[in-house]
Amino acid sequence: MTLTNFNITDETNWQNIYLNAFPAHERLPFKSLKQKVNDNNQIKMLTFKSDDRVAGILFLVTLADDKAFILYFAVDATIRGKGIGSQMLSFLKQQYTGGIILESEIIGTDADNEQQRSQRYHFYQRNGVLDSGFVAQNMGGTFHLLRTSEQITVADYLKAIDILGLTTTMQ
Numbered sequence: 001m002t003l004t005n006f007n008i009t010d011e012t013n014w015q016n017i018y019l020n021a022f023p024a025h026e027r028l029p030f031k032s033l034k035q036k037v038n039d040n041n042q043i044k045m046l047t048f049k050s051d052d053r054v055a056g057i058l059f060l061v062t063l064a065d066d067k068a069f070i071l072y073f074a075v076d077a078t079i080r081g082k083g084i085g086s087q088m089l090s091f092l093k094q095q096y097t098g099g100i101i102l103e104s105e106i107i108g109t110d111a112d113n114e115q116q117r118s119q120r121y122h123f124y125q126r127n128g129v130l131d132s133g134f135v136a137q138n139m140g141g142t143f144h145l146l147r148t149s150e151q152i153t154v155a156d157y158l159k160a161i162d163i164l165g166l167t168t169t170m171q
Helices: 008-021 030-039 084-095 116-125 156-161
Strands: 002-005 045-051 053-063 067-075 101-103 130-138 141-147
Touching: 008 045, 008 053, 008 067, 008 141, 030 045, 045 084, 053 084, 053 156, 067 084, 067 156, 084 116, 101 156, 116 130, 116 141, 130 156
Parallel strands: 067 101
Antiparallel strands: 002 045, 045 053, 053 067, 101 141, 130 141
16 A cells, blocks of 8 residues: 555546545635645645555645644545555654644534444544544534644644634534
8 A cells, every 4th residue: 555645647536536525515625725735845645545546535734843733534435445554654743743633523413424424433432533522613614633642733734724724613
């Protein structure tokens, strides 16, 4: 498995995974994602490949002290359940030893996609990305803040959100 910077040859696959993995209200325009990467070298648009095939996508902000905030993390739906996501997270935890923080849709609200939300949340838990106890609201959703280490803080999350030019409120 390899992790590479986004390139034009992977655009169709990257975009398809992105569109299928995230609801419209959580997605930034694809053109905007590419522009953010061009405007700030802390923002990364990455592709995970397995056997030269796009297996997963990432959109993240690198922070000081080997930390990162992951805005988008998704595996190609046709190969989910085969350990690709766990491999991706393991790789990222090795690369960002200061900690990773990310959002996972709030669970326990009887949402239409409650089962999907719960599966995602528990996937992260099984892979050592634990609930920080903080909740954020942004882009039309409410999210648990999950992290790999207590070294990465809400202040790091808020800095990453600011770098992305987004707004959030904390609960």
